[in-house]
Amino acid sequence: MKKQFSLIIMISLFLVDSFSAQTKKGDVLIKNGTVITVTNGTRENADVLIRNGKISGIGQNLSAPSGVQVIDATGKYIMPGIIDAHSHIALDAVNEATQPVTAQVWTGDALNPLDVGIYRALAGGVTISHAMHGSANAIGGQNETIKHRWGTVKMDDIRMEGAPRTIKFALGENPTRVHGEGSGLLPRTRMGVEQVFRRSFSEAKEYMEAWDEYNNNKNKRGFKGMPPIYDLQKEVIADILRGEIIVHCHSYRADEILMLMEVFKDYGIEKLVFQHANEAFKVAPEIAEFGAMASVFADWWAYKFEVYYSTAYNAAILTQNGVNTSINSDSGELIRHLYHEAAKTQKYGNLTDHQALELITLNPAKQLGIDNRVGSLEVGKDGDVVIFENHPLSIYAIPQMTFVDGVKYFDIKEDRDDIRIYVDPLEEVDVMREMTEHEKCMSNTWEFLNE
Amino acid sequence: MKKIIWVFLFIFTVLGPIQAQDINLKPVTGTVAVTNVNIIPSPGKYIENATVLVRDGLITAVGTNVSVPPGARIIKSDSMYLYPGFILGMSHAGITMPKQEERPEVKDPGNPPNDIAGITPGRLVNPYLEVSHKSIEDWRASGFTMAQTAPSGGMLPGKGAMVLLKGKSGGDLILKNESFLYATFDGARRMYPSNILGVMAKYRELYRQAEYAQMFRDSYLSNPTGKERPMYNETLEAFYPVIQKQIPILFKAQEILPAQRAILLKEELDFNLVLTDLKQGWDLTQEIKNSNSRVLFSLELPEWKEKKKDTVKEEESSVEKLQLDERKEEFLKKYYGQMGEFAAAGILFGFSGLDAKPGEVQKALQKMVENGLSEDAALAALTTNPASMFGINRLVGTVENGKMANLVISSKPYFEKDAKIKYVMVEGELFKYEEKEASKADPETIAKATGTWDYKADTPDGPITGTLILQETDGVLSGTISNSLTGQESVLQDILLTEDRLSFNFDVVITGERMEVIAVLTLSEDTFEGSLSSSGQQYTMKGTKSPNGQD
């Protein structure tokens, strides 16, 4: 078993290698801007040099090696590409809502690089998003961290090579509505949700042990045993127990947040990020003590009952209590102005510019386990950069150019009509949405809802 | 918009109904000579004014110096063109699937039984294959002598077969059964796996389970003593020949993302892949080549309507609209131009016709040739490519001595605009096609048909009622039909009226899916009788003319 598994890993590593060899890497020198590094303060009249997709220099009067394009950013702001720790853009399907545990599924299978949402996110300075499974199931699917390399048709081109594996969990109303109310199956309550986790972890543990026993004995003389039945779901949950996957848990209420931390303590699981977590502020000290993180909305509330007792000051309270916090979108609309969402923490809780910008750069990078690569402007990190007209926290901030790996994927001066990559030659009727579609978290679940 | 529909209808009614007729000549002798014909024995070869001699289903001689034995039936094909019989890489030819329950009761949607979740890889074509199915005749009339066919429905509908497009019983048709495993990305409704997320995971799990099951079964068979007996598992066993690479998986992947997903699975699980019914492959040349996958391009591509100036409404001819139309045109070129690129890249491909209309195939192929596919490569994709892809190249695919007598004879070079198929031979059996005159019904017949008809069709789920309205402009019929099932009113297409026989097609959308319905009616004075058929189901239909509806 182990052998086979490591073979899969080797194959996938090989594949990863071949992707990264294929995706474009750029060279560029951005001169004379106000450089917001996030980790090393803000420097006036400074340059950022990117070579072969990586930041190779930050400082004054850098000179461009021959052949490297120079961009004058005088009077503009240069900051790291914005990272969205919760999104559903570029996905053909979000929920496999048919059972309360679907650890075996993976949004990486449903990637859609043709989604214009990617370009619109770039126009908002977002270079990386966490393409998550929805929140219909207590244990949802595995997610994919994507880089917004717009223009490609290849699913593999937008995967962020080497990003750690993550998985979606969900608590509260969504799983209890879909399964308990919708299908008449456990869980119908928050009590049930807890037991779904305990059962899944316990069974995955038994499964691991059964395989270990089989593998230890299969080559022994006279061994007559049968291999356990291969179960992809348990394989993945076993990897959570092994600490190989970061759990991102959709959650709202304080009690359920505490519950999950208790369960995780019992099973020795440490990597945990609470998503949405509208009531996380109520248990900020406990979250900080556990070492969990939180990815929240700037001001969303009251759209359902479990967010009725919440506050837009959530991010500020969490930050002041030492919890690593990010602001996410969960929406093809909000992802276009996460800089503005982060700026709201200055209204709701008076965060400093530095604190507010961390919420959409370094902090989400930590939550996705990619802070060694992105989230700040430092030599050696990926050349994911946005140039802003006006300070990014001002309402008048307008992203001018967005780079991923040193390649420019958005330039407001080159913006044009119809940026679609594929066009349906038979399309006759215009799609005219009545409203912006929010909360994609519950996509593909309507069949299970009673309403 | 109305105008566009009108023009559309007009094109249909004028060009559409030149229908070929399938006349089955009973052979007196098993020896047939096609004489004085221009032969393209295989792509790129050409023999002028030659003869093909066929004896008992096999080709026995090809050339200019063939002596025709006395008593042989002679098919004079002066100045016609003879090709190897076409082979359709994938279809549902001859298949009628049993009607499925709309919403099967499932207690736990997370763990449904395999058969109702669309996981039936062990299913074979035999129980569903009918020689009388109209598709067999239709494909044959379009030059196809063989086709692969498979059951439909769900993510793993079953295993397919290579069939000959003639025979007396369903079983007769089968040349090679279990020749491939058919797979799709279709989720099950309201149960696991319900969409691409679950479907991908299910493939991985089933494949791995099958690998282990096969491994253990082999070890059990070699030495069962002391071992627990492995349970028979129909689903997993169906994968064994795939794992052993004895048969490929034909993965239905029409668009660019499903195609990538199929390649992803192939690379992870390691099976022989044929991307099936591919429509958007132009950006994947490299990937397909690198992964050593085969391709069956769909013969159902977006219809390339020739633009008529007056169809563009004044208010919509803005710069924006023109830009959008330009982009649509750009993509039509990609759809029809990709085959040429694949051929140039040396990727082996054939064609499939999962939802193609056989009668439209020639037009689509001509469009491909117009957009860069050489005629030789097009012919290869219809003959030698599928033959070698599916391991029957020693049997069929070319016109040579010793091969099965599968032939197509066309009035002109097949890829020329008004070329018509005159004869098709399948294993020596000859089918002749005569053009029927595009008969313009006489005014009296038209008067009988036009007006408003109330109809009723009996289905097992109860009657469907509605109104059929037919009208005539300059001798051309048009009309609409409503139905009580969906409440929609549909525009009639392909209206054909000869004496007392009226037939037409229309589309209805049921739960988001477009279905084509065909009506064939016999008219009396104020009544008609006939049938409605759609996706293999047929219902009787009766109607009466409503007296006040005539205006």
Place this chain on the structure above:
Amino acid sequence: MKHIIFTVLLAVLAIASVQAQNPKAEYGAFALTNATLHTVTNGIIKNATVLIRDGKIEEISKQTSFQEDVKVIDCSGKHIFPGMIDGGTRLGLSEVGSVSLTQDYSEIGDVIPHMEALSAVNPNSALIPVTRVSGVTTVLAAPSGGLFPGKASLINLHGYTPKQMFAGFSTPVLNFPQSGKRGWWDERTEEEINKANKKTMEELDDIWQKVAQYHTIDSANAAGSTSVKLDYYPEMKALLPVYRQEVPLLVEVNKAKDIKKALEWVKEKNVRAIFTGVSEGFRVAEELAQAGIPVIVGPVLSTPSRDYDRFDRPYANPGLMKEAGVKVAIRTMETENVRNLPYNAGFAAAYGMSKEDALKAITIVPAELFDVADKLGSIEEGKQATLFVSTGHPFETATDVEHVFIDGWKIPMQSRHTELYEEFLQRSPGLKK
């Protein structure tokens, strides 16, 4: 299920009663001194004083000493703006987005113009304080649903009864028949859409014919010139003021093609209309300007309606229409986050509209459209004292709103959100009890 809903309801009620124990608003005479005054209609006045008395702006001056009964609030370094007006919301009509029993904006029926949104406004909604402390003082509470879903009402966000909140404007809404797909999930074919659209247009014309008839008989009745009796017909009665041009009709219309059609329709029927939504207004801005139809556009923070539209269309839409000469107000169409109104205007300003026009679009323009410009929408003597004091321009998120006055009432700067902040910033007990 029922049980759950009941529990939810109880909880909602409980909250409402807690809310009632908040500090009360203060009424009286206030002097806001040394402020930078953004009058909206008369430019910016520095070091100015606004004297509030009897609910009104009594005087704008440079004065710094006042009678004894006047409470002086030093606004040095601060800014005063008129209360912001949101031209389209569901505020007061919905409490919890996913709990249908807390939602009162959509009634059964397709033609129900007599439904009064004002009657369903919940003055004790927890959403109201959250909104008004951000300086949004006045909103249009609008019903939604069928062709004529009811009457929208302008309300001030202070008061214990809908009547106390009513800001003097109420009018029917028309959802103009749509010819586009409603979303990616809309499976209808072009034919089906066209047919449905045609049918609704016929229905609409039929209704208008009936209103005309109703008007004729009603007028004749009033003049005593007929004995034809009018039966109880609330739908017609509700539309009569629109027919007589006493009030404007709010026409919700978004797609370019539909906007053009709506322009024809209002011209033909001679209806005084305000177009709302207007997400594709930029495509037909010239036509809108020519017809002289004002618009309430928004939300500005929304995705483009078509995949092939430029990313910034919704941001730029208000500015493009304004530039063409259209009178533009901005709305959020929000419920719990109506407080983002200044940011919707701010994005319009960032992407092309002038800052001044964007501010007008959420103050004086909606006041004019709703026939309340004599009371609201700017800082002028004699107008209602509905305004706020802030540390900067309300478009910027770094700006704090420090005081809010509605009809001269000084509003407590407290809401669910601020209360939770105060309680939990440093929770006590913390980790250990």
